[in-house]
Amino acid sequence: EDKVVQSPLSLVVHEGDTVTLNCSYEVTNFRSLLWYKQEKKAPTFLFMLTSSGIEKKSGRLSSILDKKELFSILNITATQTGDSAVYLCAPFMGGTSYGKLTFGQGTILTVHP
């Protein structure tokens, strides 16, 4: 059975702190790993990772994938209150399961002023 585990489940920090969110996965037909941000509405796409060791960056957010150890991390530097959200990771399947996403339970990030 496909499994995705995110840690920590919740995190409370102050503005300016740096956080690291973890995502480990065990899935068949792995193709890529997606990160989403969800703020009381629909998830919004952050990153898609396909290759190990290549960091993707978008402003203060960055993410990297390790396909050998089956995990990914999402870093947020100089956090702001607007970063408060649930962060979801999801392996994207290929092969006969092409297009299926299996979501982790999410990490709830709370950033205090």
Add this chain to the structure above:
Amino acid sequence: NAGVTQTPKFRILKIGQSMTLQCTQDMNHNYMYWYRQDPGMGLKLIYYSVGAGITDKGEVPNGYNVSRSTTEDFPLRLELAAPSQTSVYFCASEAGVDTQYFGPGTRLTVL
């Protein structure tokens, strides 16, 4: 270009009632998906479709049906609503290069 749209935004059903959640995308995407999200949980795949006329079950299909008669529309049908189907329902379409974009969601309560 409206992206992925869903209707209704909210709905309250009584046990045993039926309803259809609508999902439409105007981006000519072949792949479309239905997820449900229970409070404090990640999203679980209900059904998906790789193109008009082709659908397949996801992780939690029981109690639901789908159809895909056109590329644009992918409605989700609940035949006999049960309290366990109280959830937020998201439709998504694949934007290519392994990404999916989500509609705004439908919050359904079954009493």
